[in-house]
Amino acid sequence: MSEEQIKNLEAQFEERIARDEKIEPKDWMPEKYRQTHIRQMSQHAHSEIVGMLPEGNWITRAPSLRRKVALLAKVQDEAGHGLYLYSATETLGVSRDELYEQLHSGKAKYSSIFNYPTVTWADMGAIGWLVDGAAIINQVPLCSTSFGPYARAMVRVCKEESFHQRQGYEIMIKLANGTPEQKAMAQDALNRWWWPSLMMLGPTDAESIHTEQSMKWKLKRKSNDELRQQFIDQTVPQADLIGLTIPDPDLKWNEERQSYDFGDINWDEFWQVVKGHGPCNKERMKARVGAWERGEWVRDAAMAYAEKQQERREKQAV
Amino acid sequence: MKENLYKYILGIADNSLILGQRMGALTGHGPSLETDIACTNISLDLFGQVRSYYQYAAKIAGDGRTEDDIAMLRKEREYVNVLLVEQPDTDFAYTMARQFLFDVYHFMFLTELQKSKDLTLAAIATKSIKEVSYHKRFSSDWIKRLGDGTELSNQKMQNAIDNLWTYTDELFHQTEADKAMVKDGIGVDVTKLKEGYYKQVIEVLEEATLNIPESKYFQKGGKEGIHTEHMGYLLSDLQYMQRAYPNMEW
Ligand SMILES: [Fe+2]
Ligand SMILES: [Fe+2]
Numbered sequence: 280m281s282e283e284q285i286k287n288l289e290a291q292f293e294e295r296i297a298r299d300e301k302i303e304p305k306d307w308m309p310e311k312y313r314q315t316h317i318r319q320m321s322q323h324a325h326s327e328i329v330g331m332l333p334e335g336n337w338i339t340r341a342p343s344l345r346r347k348v349a350l351l352a353k354v355q356d357e358a359g360h361g362l363y364l365y366s367a368t369e370t371l372g373v374s375r376d377e378l379y380e381q382l383h384s385g386k387a388k389y390s391s392i393f394n395y396p397t398v399t400w401a402d403m404g405a406i407g408w409l410v411d412g413a414a415i416i417n418q419v420p421l422c423s424t425s426f427g428p429y430a431r432a433m434v435r436v437c438k439e440e441s442f443h444q445r446q447g448y449e450i451m452i453k454l455a456n457g458t459p460e461q462k463a464m465a466q467d468a469l470n471r472w473w474w475p476s477l478m479m480l481g482p483t484d485a486e487s488i489h490t491e492q493s494m495k496w497k498l499k500r501k502s503n504d505e506l507r508q509q510f511i512d513q514t515v516p517q518a519d520l521i522g523l524t525i526p527d528p529d530l531k532w533n534e535e536r537q538s539y540d541f542g543d544i545n546w547d548e549f550w551q552v553v554k555g556h557g558p559c560n561k562e563r564m565k566a567r568v569g570a571w572e573r574g575e576w577v578r579d580a581a582m583a584y585a586e587k588q589q590e591r592r593e594k595q596a597v
Numbered sequence: 598m599k600e601n602l603y604k605y606i607l608g609i610a611d612n613s614l615i616l617g618q619r620m621g622a623l624t625g626h627g628p629s630l631e632t633d634i635a636c637t638n639i640s641l642d643l644f645g646q647v648r649s650y651y652q653y654a655a656k657i658a659g660d661g662r663t664e665d666d667i668a669m670l671r672k673e674r675e676y677v678n679v680l681l682v683e684q685p686d687t688d689f690a691y692t693m694a695r696q697f698l699f700d701v702y703h704f705m706f707l708t709e710l711q712k713s714k715d716l717t718l719a720a721i722a723t724k725s726i727k728e729v730s731y732h733k734r735f736s737s738d739w740i741k742r743l744g745d746g747t748e749l750s751n752q753k754m755q756n757a758i759d760n761l762w763t764y765t766d767e768l769f770h771q772t773e774a775d776k777a778m779v780k781d782g783i784g785v786d787v788t789k790l791k792e793g794y795y796k797q798v799i800e801v802l803e804e805a806t807l808n809i810p811e812s813k814y815f816q817k818g819g820k821e822g823i824h825t826e827h828m829g830y831l832l833s834d835l836q837y838m839q840r841a842y843p844n845m846e847w
């Protein structure tokens with residue numbers, strides 16, 4: 280193809296997106312579009328899978344059978360999200376094994392929030408409420424993103440995430456209305472998860488790269504700072520309602536802006552965790568790599584068995 | 598209270614509780630995403646059953662105890678699950694062998710329990726058997742895959758079956774409460790399931806190119822509340838919150 284032809288294709292491609300048409304895997308797409316999507320979608324898939332670990336940590340210790348069942352179902356949903364997202368990413372011509380390899384080697388990132396430890400039961404409430412809550416704010420706009428498989432996966436994922444968010448908040452309500460010890464547990468969890476949740480919406484606009492391109496491709500609709508403000512404005516009243524205090528002395532309603540003003544985010548902490556030095560980065564990777572390595576002989580056996588079965592069927596057919 | 602019926606329900610429910618607890622612990626650590634999801638599903642099904650049984654047991658006990666009190670606040674000696682289900686997840690072969698050896702029994706047991714004169718138990722059995730038939734298919738498939746997969750997987754599966762075999766006979770052991778319930782037409786006479794059980798198990802093992810263990814030495818005790826050393830640790834996790842924060846609602 281000549282450069283001229285490629286330019287034409289690119290122009291048509293951008294027009295299709297501007298018209299809100301969906302791009303499907305078999306359609307022509309610029310290489311940069313493909314690579315950007317592989318990166319973002321696989322990063323999202325990895326986040327779902329690594330995100331299973333902090334909550335999985337409380338499955339055996341859930342305080343009641345009802346909560347245990349709900350937690351199991353939630354973590355299983357996250358595995359399901361990982362599965363659709365990996366499958367959607369595979370349509371771009373990369374295999375799940377390659378994507379795992381990128382995760383395990385540290386080349387691919389996942390959401391940093393999952394590098395914080397879950398130290399009490401209340402963390403199950405705080406994660407659902409805040410982390411799934413922030414994820415929804417990030418992801419709802421993706422339901423109408425330009426790449427068809429991603430958009431469709433997001434529609435399904437978002438429905439389940441909002442269920443998780445309500446379930447998490449409900450855990451917090453119960454604790455906040457419980458004994459003083461339970462209420463303190465809830466407050467402590469909010470104290471620990473609040474700032475990392477704000478960081479989850481991404482670096483501040485001044486420091487955020489690839490935003491303009493992402494806007495054009497509808498991978499992003501609002502800036503990180505706008506999303507963060509939306510999250511804060513939505514969450515503060517929910518905390519008030521159950522008598523918990525947001526751990527930010529500078530948090531104040533701004534009548535003029537009709538929004539909350541808030542204190543400085545510790546971006547040094549954010550970058551420290553992103554770069555691999557958070558409280559649990561090593562544990563999370565060890566768990567993922569360990570499961571993968573311990574599973575190798577199982578996957579090999581399944582493959583060998585499937586091949587043998589195939590051979591047997593062929594022999595029978597002869 | 599109907600002492601024997603209460604004990605009988607625990608005898609059924611505790612198996613699902615302890616196996617559910619084991620399977621749930623694997624969530625996020627499975628050999629592939631698909632098997633991970635399937636193991637969590639089995640755990641979810643088992644806990645669903647557990648809740649129906651303990652809710653019924655709580656009603657029969659009628660002393661204000663809830664399903665959670667029964668599930669999480671007994672002493673180790675008061676849990677009456679079979680030893681098989683508390684065995685640890687040494688590797689994925691053990692996990693699947695434990696599941697398979699239990700599923701074959703569980704399916705046969707629930708098939709009979711559907712005919713119980715106790716309508717609540719019969720209804721729970723009917724609801725659960727669909728799930729258990731799926732569990733059985735899943736675990737049988739893995740026995741075959743691993744048994745007839747690679748040399749290494751065959752070795753590992755053989756090893757798991759050989760080591761867990763000793764816990765199979767207990768499935769057919771009857772407590773006094775069991776016998777009383779059989780007499781009343783409520784309980785299942787498990788002694789009658791034994792022959793069919795080994796027949797089915799052996800069929801699958803043979804198809805999986807595995808050797809049938811020859812050992813005639815069996816372990817029992819779980820049904821009388823005497824457990825293996827693994828049980829205390831499992832219960833420490835299961836009971837942690839209820840013990841650390843007594844008398845609270847979650
Ligand atoms: Fe998710
Ligand atoms: Fe997500």
Ligand SMILES: [Fe+2]
Pocket residue numbers: 357411439440443
């Ligand atoms: Fe979620």
